[in-house]
Amino acid sequence: MPGSLRGLICLSLASVAVSGLTACGGDDGDDDAVSDATNGGRTGGTITTAYTSFPDYLDPALSYTQEGWQSMWTVYTPLLTYKHEEGAEGATVVPGLAEAMPDISDDGRVYKLRLREGLTYSDGTDVKASDFEHTIKRVLNLQSGGSSFYQSIEGAERYIDDGRASADISGIETSDETGDITITLTEPDGRFPYILAMNFAAVVPGDTPFENQTKNPPPGVGPYKFDNVRINRGYDLVKVPAFDVRDQATGKLDTITVEVVKNRRRQTQDTIQNKIDYMHDPPAPDQLRDVRARYTGTRYEEFVTNSTYYYFLNHDVAPFDNAEAREAVNIAIDKRSLARLFGGLLEPGCNFLPPGMKGYEKVDPCPWGDPTAAPDVAKARQLVESSGTAGQAVTVFGNDEPEPRALAEYLSDVLNDIGYKARPRIIEASVYPTTIGNRKTRAQAGFASWFQDFPHPGNFMFLVDGDSIQPTNNQNFGNVNDPEINEILDAASRNADIEEVADEYARADRLTVEGAHVAAYGHRELTLFYSDRIDFENCTSWHPVYNLDLTQLCLK
């Protein structure tokens, strides 16, 4: 069952199927303008979109799924946000409710921002600087999946331990008169501008209760507002005509109705028949071929997400504590075969970082063989033999979503082929990450994937950072602990200027590949499939963070 369990978005693709985006105007070549209602595509009208599952929460403090974020980006705006642009450009952080980008102190610990003047929520009340502190308090107090991002703020941990919602966070100072917001971190965090741009930090009114508000989502500052929320069935996004913030996109459509349709085959059929205008997940696997053949370029497109699919290989447990054994796996897996397990919706690759990410430098030639050619299985067998690990038993972990299960069965077969005694072990998806992330499981190898939280290479490389290893809820499933990588990541993580550290992340990426620390094989492709009513020419392209920018969708 596809579940929108919070925290799983990056591991269970099946439901997640992070989706696509539209940015009108991106096609006509004007580069600096944030698209707005004037550049192409008509305004007005109502559309219906289909999600396979209801977003985990309709509360910015809690939602941690692609579905939730996609809708929420139209309703809420954080202090910083992303450009409403297609392609790599959309990954640029720009001022949202803040007047300008933050003023960062030399030691990288103090962020000074100022709220724009005259901002109002969709219910007409004024936005105050102190609302920001309340917003962060809600994230921390509600034990949101996003709370760990904000624990680098001074006093955040004390606030959590204190347990009182009304307590103060010492690292956030605000002034409602001037609109000034000053945030002090315990130590520099290069990702912090991106963390400020996450939906968790999307400003909500200071009287929003400290509980899940999904039934009645709080008002936000954005081109749309939530309406007619029907839990587990759907909701409407209704245009807020009064919304007018400089440089921020306004919506084109009057109403976007989100319907939950659990059956993907029905979604696909309804989209083909124009009963649904946009489906969030890829078409049903057995209709993909048909949709591709009939609608590519007119109603359908595919794009590579900022994601990485890989097999983790546990460095602390035999046989993959042996570098040769890990190399053998990297050589033996056939990336063409793996792409087939995704119905072709996988871009085979050698890097750990995805191609759309800052710091991506293609590792070419790939030390483990061309990702698009047949593998040298004989060489892999030889390596296993020479490593002295041949004949050892390996349990390959996977979860019970369709692709991860097939991927675990595939690796198990490959390992048997090169000299191990392998067996897949399939775990219920909702407990998969905590199971393999628990040291006691001693998971030797298995399926892993990661979708970005934000477009920063640090959000990928921490998966192989030795300093991030923990006994439970570990994300570094393979316990990769390479001193050189750790050192690079530690230094790079302090710098908030992504351009300056891109090369460092590229180096860490290359070391991850060359050390055969994981067996990375590609990046997930996802799809955008629309009804005939949508203006595909002018209003369709993908956004690297939200996949589909709903504000830019328009009718023909």
Next chain:
Amino acid sequence: MASGVQPRSHAALPEVGRPAGLALRRLRRNRTALGFGALFVALVALALAAPLWAHIAGTTPSKNHLSDTVVVDGRTEQVVTSDGVPIAPTWQKKFFLGADTNGRDVAVRLLYGARNSLFIGIAAALITTVLAVLLGTLAGYFRGWTDAVISRSLDVLWAFPVLLLGVALGVSLALGGLKVGPLEISGDSKWIPTMIIAVVSVVYLARPIRGQVLSLREKEFVEAARAQGAGPLRIMFGELLPNLVSTILVFFALLVANAILLEAALSFLGAGVQPPEPSWGTMLADGIALLATSPHLTIVPGLMLVLTVLSLNIFGDGLRDALDPRGKVRPEHG
């Protein structure tokens, strides 16, 4: 209904069962039942021959052939196309019944899957029978508080939505495995679905057995044995059990059929046989998502399953007509 619809009325039911000779003659006259009985035996033989066919096809049930090619009628074809569509039945040695999305030979998996499905069906039915006979006989023979405890427990089991109980147990146990004293079953063992199916089916047989024992224990031959100083064990297994055989036989065929269907249902809900072992249920569950491009993945294991269960049901039905016209297992896999 003898199957326990009306628990406390069994004693009032007329005694069932017919003499063995008459039963055999009746069964022999039922050509349909015999024909399907033979079909079931043939299916079991086919399952046993799985390694033979794997040898002919030159593969194993878990071997992935994702990027391989196969020559069909002189043309080289991909086992799985680059957009993930597996080859349809080739009707030749390799991929006789096509491939699945992992590029595995469906015919080979079907035969190995038959082993698992039949194993679970038969093993579960055996366990159910043993448990049910034990519980039913104890309750019926000793009456009093023994009966009260057993009957109330069966009432609880009876009140459980069986499939819901099975799925809940299956999902939980698949994760943690089962540990009872020295007995330890790993979460991906096929004993897990077997045990679950066995336990949830006990009530079907235990209640009629109890009812029969209740009335049998008052019979003269039991009185006679008791007068001769036979202990309860002797009476239960020496005197009563032989009289229960016809009921047991009738139920057994139906229990196997029901267990195979339950296994498929559990697998469809993710609580059945775990990879890499194939079973008809898991093959079906995987195939359904690909009906449009690869109908063979749904139709082939489905037909195989229906044929097996049908042969058991028809044979069991004939057996029931011959022995005991009142046995029934409720369909619980809606």
Next chain:
Amino acid sequence: MGRFVVRRLVGMVVVMFAVSVLTFLIFNVIPNGDPADRMAGKNSTPAQIAAIEREWGFDEPLYEQYLTTMEKVASGDLVSYANQTNVVEEIKRGLPRTFALAIGAALLWFAMGTALGLYTAVRAGRWTDTLVTVLALIGISMPVFWLGALASYYLGFKAGLFPNGGYAEIGEAGVWEWVKHMILPWAVLATLFVGVYSRVLRANVLDTLNEDYVRTARAKGLTERRVMVHHVLRNSLIPIVTLWGLDFGMVLGGGAILTETVFDLQGVGQYFAESVGQLDVPPVLAVTLFGAFFIVLLNTLVDIAYAALDPRIRLSS
């Protein structure tokens, strides 16, 4: 009679209690992943997990957790671990769908089962008897999700005769749309039961035909039709109605989990299927209780009805 009814009702409460304890234990005794771990998500810290444990009471002794949970079930405050939606509201939302499926299918299988049972009994021994028997048994022998998927795909998607799954609210889409959405699920679920009913009825009719009172009726010169309807059918139907009550209870109680899932009806059974897939204990517990309630209720009703008809039962128990 009054005492019998009271005793049955007390028994009903006891059974429900046992079912709830058992379901609770299944998920709390078998090691299957810490719910607090899961709720904390991928970026959690130990402090966060501890806070969740406190808040949700996972650190309390088991019996206290059980009591709290049952209290919440009773007051309607039970929320899901997975997404914190109200479980009782979700069940209420699924109820009309599950009822629509159960009632329609139950009527269908009762009518079809009776008709086929009578027909085969009258034709007992002829080839039409064998043919209908085999057909009925094919129905019992199919996995309902397989039949459902094939019907939904070939008749719904391919041929376009029916909607491709889903449920239509009568209020929103009208009666005809509702019926169109329900025809396939009704037919598929009924197929599973028709065979059972026709076989049982056939056996009953054949038995009844040999009863003395039927012979007497015939001897009195009543028409064959009158004998069949007034004597044979009436008596043969009693156990069938009993059976029907029980199966109906099971299907009402979420037993049609596969049919609901295949046709995406979003009823109580499908809610269970989705929740159990996430090891989400509160909905699993609540739906199981809900299912057990209907089963036990119909069991009890059937027992009471039987007792009212036949005093021997009251005495024997």
